Amino acid sequence: MLELSRLRHNLEAEVCKQTKKAVEHRERMERLSEEAVLCLSKAIDAKDKYTNGHSEHVAKYSQEIARRAGMNESEQKDIFFMGLLHDVGKIGVPDTVINKPGKLTDEEFALIKKHPVIGFEILKDITEMPGIGQGARWHHERYGGGGYPDGIGGEDIPVYARIIGVADAYDAMTSKRSYRGVLPQDVVKKEIEKGIGIQFDSTFAKIMLEMIEEDVNYTLQESEE
Ligand SMILES: [Fe+2]
Numbered sequence: 001m002l003e004l005s006r007l008r009h010n011l012e013a014e015v016c017k018q019t020k021k022a023v024e025h026r027e028r029m030e031r032l033s034e035e036a037v038l039c040l041s042k043a044i045d046a047k048d049k050y051t052n053g054h055s056e057h058v059a060k061y062s063q064e065i066a067r068r069a070g071m072n073e074s075e076q077k078d079i080f081f082m083g084l085l086h087d088v089g090k091i092g093v094p095d096t097v098i099n100k101p102g103k104l105t106d107e108e109f110a111l112i113k114k115h116p117v118i119g120f121e122i123l124k125d126i127t128e129m130p131g132i133g134q135g136a137r138w139h140h141e142r143y144g145g146g147g148y149p150d151g152i153g154g155e156d157i158p159v160y161a162r163i164i165g166v167a168d169a170y171d172a173m174t175s176k177r178s179y180r181g182v183l184p185q186d187v188v189k190k191e192i193e194k195g196i197g198i199q200f201d202s203t204f205a206k207i208m209l210e211m212i213e214e215d216v217n218y219t220l221q222e223s224e225e
Pocket residue numbers: 086087115139140
């Protein structure tokens with residue numbers, strides 16, 4: 001009996017040790033993937049000299065919108081990654097076009113408009129996170145139609161892409177461009193309001209408006225550097 005009890009105790013200790021190891025390994029792998037995605041998003045932003053930390057901002061705003069919309073933690077994490085990678089397709093667009101200070105020609109704009117599909121193609125083979133390319137492909141669609149690349153509208157636009165669309169527009173307006181500074185908060189607010197049902201899903205645009213309302217010191221903008 002004593003021997004049996006000793007063996008059982010040893011077995012339990014071994015199971016405990018192995019489980020701890022497996023958990024540590026899983027956590028390490030998760031951290032590694034997160035860091036790799038973050039690095040990639042920084043590489044995307046480095047290509048564009050007018051966007052400073054854009055991908056990370058979009059990821060954070062999208063996650064917050066998702067949280068306020070009642071999505072669970074795993075969904076929030078997914079959208080954070082999708083936000084980080086939404087512009088990954090810009091890697092396939094010439095730097096001269098991305099960084100052109102003046103107005104784009106039709107041909108140049110056509111090249112820019114390719115980035116959602118290029119991004120989707122880059123991301124579509126990530127089997128561990130199927131759907132990661134949704135944000136990349138559909139973040140320039142418009143709720144009322146008329147966006148690109150597929151010209152879909154309403155609920156046909158995947159929910160994550162509808163959220164990223166709002167966050168992306170917000171960050172574009174609250175970041176400096178070669179031709180303008182950060183837009184005043186009331187202007188940004190009006191633009192989001194104007195876009196409800198036309199450019200944006202009303203649920204998520206209203207959440208963004210709520211976030212603007214709470215941001216009394218206008219901290220959610222690109223800082224002066
Ligand atoms: Fe984009």
